[in-house]
Amino acid sequence: MKIAIAGASGRMGRMLIEAVIAAPDAQLFAALDRAGSDSIGTDATAFLGKNSGVLIASDLAALDGADVIIDFTRPEGTLEHLKACQAYGVNMIIGTTGFDEAGRAAVAAASEKIAIVSAYNMSVGVNLVFKLLEIAAGVLNQGYDVEIVEMHHKHKVDAPSGTAIAMGEAVTKAWDKALKDVAVWSREGITGERQDGTIGFAALRGGDVIGDHTVVFAGAGERVEVTHKASNRTIYAQGSLRAARFLAGKTAGHFNMKDVLGLN
Ligand SMILES: NC(=O)C1=CN([C@@H]2O[C@H](COP(=O)(O)OP(=O)(O)OC[C@H]3O[C@@H](n4cnc5c(N)ncnc54)[C@H](OP(=O)(O)O)[C@@H]3O)[C@@H](O)[C@H]2O)C=CC1
Numbered sequence: 600m601k602i603a604i605a606g607a608s609g610r611m612g613r614m615l616i617e618a619v620i621a622a623p624d625a626q627l628f629a630a631l632d633r634a635g636s637d638s639i640g641t642d643a644t645a646f647l648g649k650n651s652g653v654l655i656a657s658d659l660a661a662l663d664g665a666d667v668i669i670d671f672t673r674p675e676g677t678l679e680h681l682k683a684c685q686a687y688g689v690n691m692i693i694g695t696t697g698f699d700e701a702g703r704a705a706v707a708a709a710s711e712k713i714a715i716v717s718a719y720n721m722s723v724g725v726n727l728v729f730k731l732l733e734i735a736a737g738v739l740n741q742g743y744d745v746e747i748v749e750m751h752h753k754h755k756v757d758a759p760s761g762t763a764i765a766m767g768e769a770v771t772k773a774w775d776k777a778l779k780d781v782a783v784w785s786r787e788g789i790t791g792e793r794q795d796g797t798i799g800f801a802a803l804r805g806g807d808v809i810g811d812h813t814v815v816f817a818g819a820g821e822r823v824e825v826t827h828k829a830s831n832r833t834i835y836a837q838g839s840l841r842a843a844r845f846l847a848g849k850t851a852g853h854f855n856m857k858d859v860l861g862l863n
């Protein structure tokens with residue numbers, strides 16, 4: 600697999616480059632960062648103290664000839680890459696979070712021309728948790744208040760996390776509702792009593808926390824909590840490589856990590 604990495608000098612970009620050069624079935628084909636970044640023109644593996652011969656570029660023509668790009672950047676960057684990938688016939692793994700509705704629609708539309716795996720969380724554990732939440736929400740569907748709490752490092756720019764949103768969607772899938780109709784994204788001041796059937800979100804930021812998520816089902820006399828804690832970003836990089844293998848040979852279609860892991 601000839602793999603291009605977007606956001607090559609970012610936290611996830613570096614994890615992905617390390618995972619790609621260690622994988623026997625993968626080749627680091629290109630590394631991208633945005634124009635003006637100090638990293639442009641430097642070797643993509645310089646941070647590991649070695650040379651790969653792949654220089655970090657901002658010109659998206661570097662994608663020509665790649666099989667797939669793995670993109671963990673920002674919505675505006677991913678949407679630029681999406682256009683280039685359609686032009687060059689390059690498949691995409693999208694880990695970026697924080698898209699608005701128009702951004703999500705652009706990804707879905709592009710999947711008619713290229714094959715895309717997009718997921719707010721690429722880890723095996725979190726995708727299993729999504730399934731567990733569907734089961735829990737199906738059983739605890741009356742008399743239980745659902746609250747979702749997440750904590751991430753101080754550099755994270757979007758809230759709540761994509762994973763927290765996807766956890767909310769797993770719950771509302773079991774309830775046959777739309778998350779946007781029941782979500783309470785934050786609380787402040789005299790909020791009034793909690794409304795039954797809503798899902799509350801709380802986002803904590805600090806230090807170097809990689810990603811903690813807890814979904815609380817609070818009932819009368821008991822509380823069920825489903826928690827996932829990430830302790831190393833390699834889980835997202837390894838999940839992305841599994842997604843790249845899953846896309847090999849595919850030319851169109853929109854998939855998620857549950858498809859990749861056979862959980863659908
Ligand atoms: N789905 C999943 O499993 C996971 C998703 N994520 C998501 O991945 C994204 C990146 O996270 P993280 O690596 O921590 O972030 P970083 O800020 O460390 O890295 C982002 C990288 O993208 C680059 N970038 C920013 N804006 C653009 C743009 N407009 N065009 C091209 N490149 C751009 C940055 O360049 P510069 O430094 O010059 O700004 C940087 O190299 C986030 O949305 C995060 O939520 C993170 C972990 C797991």
Ligand SMILES: O=C(O)C1=N[C@H](C(=O)O)C[C@H](O)C1
Nearest residue numbers: 696719720755760761762810
């Ligand atoms: O920004 C991060 O770091 C992470 N972002 C993703 C999210 O928004 O859910 C996945 C993971 O939690 C780490």
